[in-house]
Amino acid sequence: MELKRRSLLAAIGAGTAAAALSACGTGTSAGGSADGPAEGEITLLTPIYDGADGKTLLEKEILGGFRKKYPDVKVNVDYTTYEQLNEKITTGLAGGLLPDVLMMGVGWIPPFAAKKAIAELPEKFATAHDYEKRVLEPSRYDGKLYALPVVLDTRIVVYRKDHFAEAGIKKTPANWAELRAVAKQLTKDGRIGFDPFSIHLRQCWETFLFANGGQLFSADGKKVLFTDARGVEALQFFKDLIKDGSA
CATH class of the missing domain: 3.40.190.10 (Periplasmic binding protein-like II)
Known part of the structure; x- marks a missing residue:
């Protein structure tokens, strides 16, 4: 074989x-x-x-x-x-x-x-x-x-400059707190501020996990790491966006 x-x-x-x-x-x-x-x-x-x-x-x-x-x-x-x-x-x-x-x-x-x-x-x-x-x-x-x-693929973020200008946002967010605040500002008239569902949510969460310094598994693959504080923080971020109504 x-x-x-x-x-x-x-x-x-x-x-x-x-x-x-x-x-x-x-x-x-x-x-x-x-x-x-x-x-x-x-x-x-x-x-x-x-x-x-x-x-x-x-x-x-x-x-x-x-x-x-x-x-x-x-x-x-x-x-x-x-x-x-x-x-x-x-x-x-x-x-x-x-x-x-x-x-x-x-x-x-x-x-x-x-x-x-x-x-x-x-x-x-x-x-x-x-x-x-x-x-x-x-x-x-x-x-x-x-x-x-x-x-091999990459993850990119696309945003509407005109929506940013309309909301008075002058710069793109530099961290999660700013991203959440911007998402809340942009959420209006049936428009959501941030869309993590544009790809499979698990894959989007993994991107945030990695950005937060987390890993899925240990180097030898024997220990689960995505349930640590970094993984929980990444998941909490999505829950907060939904709580705000901006995702």
Whole structure:
């Protein structure tokens, strides 16, 4: 199985934030050993190539090159959402039928690696691409590699200068207290001052957690850190915005 999974990972690996992982489950398996020919079937569970455009990108462009290189390997794609992903994985664990390759977001790897639900990857995969060391950190648990980064994105804030001018706000907020005050000022006539729901709220909260100096897990991935004071403060900030009516 290693050859088949490695080839698929090599075909789709670039960037970070969501990760492709080889599962320990007994899903539809490709025939032969790691040293044999690349043939058979691979199952891939993914929440990130949604919609018609996403499906075209994955199956035509990304997997297209893989299929040309390995014409005897069939890739069966199971599309899902992040909301349903955990249920699909846990159901697969309970039934002993996990896909060969899973794709999930940052923060998912340590919990599933700790439960031995996903398989360790050869360390040489870490040097197969020009990854920054920090980019690979979320893909590790207890110092071992369990995933390869696939997607790298950034978080930006967009604001309306005319709304700021209308409210008499002359500068952008420099800290959370100022952001909350500005959000309250901007909330009027059915308009909300700050919209954390423009992306998945968990992802928005993670951004504030990191900005507050927090981390999801310890360096070895064995200890949960997001429940400490920094994580609670980030969550409290959102609760305060809702209390103000400005989110």
